[in-house]
Amino acid sequence: MPIEAVDDTVRGRGRPRDEEARARILQASLEALEELGYPGVTCEAIAEKAGASKATIYRWWPHKEAVMLEALRESVAQELPFPDSGSLKEDVRIQLHNFVKLLKSPRGRVFKGLIAAAQSDPKVAEAFLSIWVLPRRKFARRGIERYPKELRRNLDLEMVLDALYAPLYYRLLIGHEPLTIEFANQVTELVWAGISNEKNR
């Protein structure tokens, strides 16, 4: 079961959850993550930034990683819809462009931090997967499957998605070369050559 906030759609009797406080906490988490990097994010710092108390944080999230994951989810929930330009190759290119822009924004530090946290905390790993990775991949997969005729047969789409996104994550995480729009173009071209049904050259 992924790490999520309590589902309080059922309106109980007591004082309802303070949604403003929730929003302030998530906002403060993102800011702290962007400003201080992952290990610099302290529950006490979040609490102070948010004008909330630590107890409130721990009432709703089991640990600070969960807070940051939910913050991430909130902040990127509507972002990055898979484009629909009429051309699959163009859709892919635009999608990678957008993702590059996201990773290069301050939000990129959030990804770095969460992927780092996921390496040693299975709960974070699972949450990152179910909250971010898998939904994004499902969208992208659907976007690609709209054009079955443009692709070679017997392609493993999971592998294709990896080939498309992995290089961006890789440059984000390793930083040996800059992460640029041009790089996204190069990746698009290279992968396209490997998956398209066109007779190349």
Place this chain on the structure above:
Amino acid sequence: MPIEAVDDTVRGRGRPRDEEARARILQASLEALEELGYPGVTCEAIAEKAGASKATIYRWWPHKEAVMLEALRESVAQELPFPDSGSLKEDVRIQLHNFVKLLKSPRGRVFKGLIAAAQSDPKVAEAFLSIWVLPRRKFARRGIERYPKELRRNLDLEMVLDALYAPLYYRLLIGHEPLTIEFANQVTELVWAGISNEKNR
């Protein structure tokens, strides 16, 4: 300046550095990383495993990340030579196979841990780059450049290397799908289609 052990080639008067202790500490770091994951690598744990004292660790390394990086360097120094089968595609495939095997071994946790640490610690990032990433890429690049005629012209080899290795790192770090030899084959085929000089199909 990368993180390295103190260079004590100048032989002073007092008791010399205990090389056995150094080896035990590095070994213990690797073991802790493999067994317990990154957060399990506390200096106390290393010291106890190694039968050393924390002071000894901090005398020779500025912080625990430096210890782990040096441990990594020691342990992979001779690993993963770029193969030479006579065929570039086969060389690439074998190289990816070997890398998959490495990442799937207990050593994979070391990579996960260090990449995680690098996300928030620029010193670790730089050290990981200079100790592991850049040398490996240089070897691989040289291996590829032996066959200039098999490749398309105007290829950005850095991008090609990313396209080859990134998917493996990606599956290691995200874990959404298993990291297998077969996956390495798929990546090889896909990238090969995008870089080889052959007239495809």
Place this chain on the structure above:
Amino acid sequence: MPIEAVDDTVRGRGRPRDEEARARILQASLEALEELGYPGVTCEAIAEKAGASKATIYRWWPHKEAVMLEALRESVAQELPFPDSGSLKEDVRIQLHNFVKLLKSPRGRVFKGLIAAAQSDPKVAEAFLSIWVLPRRKFARRGIERYPKELRRNLDLEMVLDALYAPLYYRLLIGHEPLTIEFANQVTELVWAGISNEKNR
């Protein structure tokens, strides 16, 4: 001004105070004190035991000590009338016997808890004094003063009361030796020797 419940004899407009809830809260306080000891008396525990809410408790009492004091007052209101056997010495003995029985009953933990609370909270101290100690002493004093001829002249009755009751409290609080009926007899004899008008031996 001693700690007391809000005096709501003035009958206002809305729903009147729920006397049952009040009784349940006081009862729950006593039980918690007897079963769990003083630190076990948390407002949450009282509320749960009583099926009440914390808000109700704090509406009617300023803090939990006030609750416990009122609980004590209710529970001991009619207890320990000063006996009237016709003999002062016998009256004293019986009174000490009764007090020993009270202190050894579960109620004894209530005394321990409240005396403890009084040490650091002047409000509790004053309330314990006015609700329990002073009234009890007044009764006892009247009981003794019925027999002026049996006592030496110029006795400080306050001191005599201390000499009678203090040893019982002392054993209750310190617990170095058991608090028994026999001990009450011994104290009676010793004090009697010091206060009676008889020619001893």
Place this chain on the structure above:
Amino acid sequence: MPIEAVDDTVRGRGRPRDEEARARILQASLEALEELGYPGVTCEAIAEKAGASKATIYRWWPHKEAVMLEALRESVAQELPFPDSGSLKEDVRIQLHNFVKLLKSPRGRVFKGLIAAAQSDPKVAEAFLSIWVLPRRKFARRGIERYPKELRRNLDLEMVLDALYAPLYYRLLIGHEPLTIEFANQVTELVWAGISNEKNR
């Protein structure tokens, strides 16, 4: 086993305990206890006052009560030797005088606090008993037993000690009447009448 500091008479290998820090912590505890009363004493406050860290406190004492008990023991270790005036009655009187002075000093708050804590914490109770009460009683008992002929036969000395000390504790804890030297005299006279071998009156 009473709560005590680790007995480190055996000189181990590592860095030795910082005796100054220990002294500063105990001193800070006493000051905090006298200034703020028992529940106002915070480990964080002690640590700050003492210029120590919380970890140091918890390394050597299991909880703050133990700190305060040891502080008490240190501060009263050599106090209150049983006097030796040549007359038992006079010895008793002087001993009670001294005890009254101790209880009326700022140190009295320490006693109030610890007795309070003992009511709900068996560890404190046992420690208070073994560190303070029992040793003091043993001394007093020995002081009294030097004069066997002045006392009636078949006296229960434990009860006598209670009769002597309990009234002082009682006035300290309840505070219904002041605790004075004169009161100590009265108690001495009353108890003496009950225990001495003289033909009274």
Place this chain on the structure above:
DNA sequence: ATCTAATCGAGACGGTACGTCGAGTCTTCCC
């Protein structure tokens, strides 16, 4: 054969953040 200096182990030190708990207050719905 000392003397000297740097090393080793052990482990205590001041800090800082963790995640928990209770006090007392506040907010909502229900009666």
Place this chain on the structure above:
DNA sequence: GGGAAGACTCGACGTACCGTCTCGATTAGAT
């Protein structure tokens, strides 16, 4: 308007690890 439910702020708890430090013991080269 009272009461149950329960979320809220505040602040202390006791734990864990960091990186530093101070010991006594050990181990060479320098004297």
